[in-house]
Amino acid sequence: MKIIIDDKIPYIRGAFEHVAEVIYLPGAKTTAEVVKDADALVTRTRTRCNEKLLAGSSVKFIATATIGYDHIDTTYCETNGLAWTNAPGCNSKSVEQYIASTLMVLADKNEWNLSEKTVGVVGVGNVGSKVASICKLFGMKVLLNDPPRERAEGGDKFVSLETIQNQADIITLHVPLNLKGEDATFHLGNELFIKKLKNIPVLINSCRGEVVDTNSVKNALKEGQISDFVCDCWENEPEIDLELLALTAIATPHIAGYSKDGKATGTRMSVQAISKFFGLGLEKWVPVGIEPPKEPEFEIDGSGLTEQQIFSKAILHTYDIRNDDKLFRKNTELFEKLRGDYPTRREFPAFTIKVKNLETKAIDKLKELGFNI
Structure with missing residues (x-):
């Protein structure tokens, strides 16, 4: 058995070596030639798992140690009998911490009392639900928007996007990237979305870069339609728009979910998923050696x-x-x-x-x- 693993995935070395041949490579060097005789891949968002990479290979299972999976062509995989899994919720507490820090910094900068603010949480999955909880803990009024959940659970605790546009002082996005369909999120934050904002809110994107239209946000910042933009996820990463960077209040390089705890959880979920699929007996495997904080x-x-x-x-x-x-x-x-x-x-x-x-x-x-x- 042969497993190809992205060499930036932490805590995974030694997990499979006793049951498989293991090769560690940078995501950019995970090519069709490399994977042609592999049985499994453990990857991150930088490796496009599509027909170009996988056609003619012996790959049977792909595990991405991330929440997002838009780098996996799931239709191709399912059509061709390739199983795949992501790590839902693995870094949700990390993003919660990122948003908490963001709110405290913005509150200090703008002399806010957060308990007087209304926040709109768009996307209330593993991450968004935790963000909503901490906002409530801070005494904020919290508006939840999640059309798929609203259809499944009823509308009592959810509001329309229009309600958030009308009432929110802060809007934080936590949706997956859906390119089409009823719940498409590609360029959700576009010119039309921004024109409907009533309170000149802060906009935060820590989900996927393409959920926000770069040009629309730049224009909105220049014209005062939004007061601040906090950006962790960018269109065209790593070749980001430097003009947008200069306009942002807080800018980070797609690291909101990068706590050591979140990474360790993503690794654990990936190892256990591959073990279960191939019957390797590692379903109880857990990472070791997670670094302690400097001042615990x-x-x-x-x-x-x-x-x-x-x-x-x-x-x-x-x-x-x-x-x-x-x-x-x-x-x-x-x-x-x-x-x-x-x-x-x-x-x-x-x-x-x-x-x-x-x-x-x-x-x-x-x-x-x-x-x-």
Whole structure:
């Protein structure tokens, strides 16, 4: 048995070596010639798994260690008897942390009380539901839009996109990239979408670059139709639009889901899926060696602080998005390297807070975020 693995997937080395021949390669070097005699691929979003790569190969199973799977031609795979899987929800807590840091930085910059703001969450799957939960924890009014879920579950907890356009101060996108059909999301954030925005909101894209139309957002920022744009996912990555970059409030190189915890979960799900498919006996395999944070324990003295300021101290200790923004702006030509060599970022449960002069309500909310107290 032969397995080709993207060499940027962490914690996976040693998982299969005792049951298969394993080759580690950069995604860009995973070619048709390389995979022709492989049984399985473990990949990321940079490898296009389509007819050009797979035709005439012996590949039977593809595992992508990512939530997104638009790099896999699922129609081709299913037509030709190739099984595939993604890792749904693997980095949802990481994106939650990314959005939490974003909100704290924007609140500080704009002198916001978040409890007075309305946020529209477009796409309420694994990621969007967690983002909605933390926004509620911050006291925000939360509007949920998810047409597929609304059709399946009824409309009581969902609102139309028009309602979000009319009421939201912040709109955060968490949809998959669907190119066509009833739930198409390609260029969802286009000129027409923007023209209907009433409150000159902040727009956040941390799902897929093509969900937002670059030119429409640039024009909207120039004309004051949106107040700020926070962008992690870009059209035409890694050759991003530098004019849009200059206009954004916060810019990062597609790393919202790049916590070590999220990556480890994606790896675990991929290994276990391949094991189950081929009967390798690795269904209980888990990654080891996940790097600890630099300062896993820290103190917060709540004297004179508002609840939002307490949240800000806790969240920004774990992840200050301004650092990624600064590094990216200085090294835009290194888009892929910044992703591939992304430093250790751990999620809230990897941290313990020593609290002083905090009310029980604030402590309970920090615990709800995932912190150890």
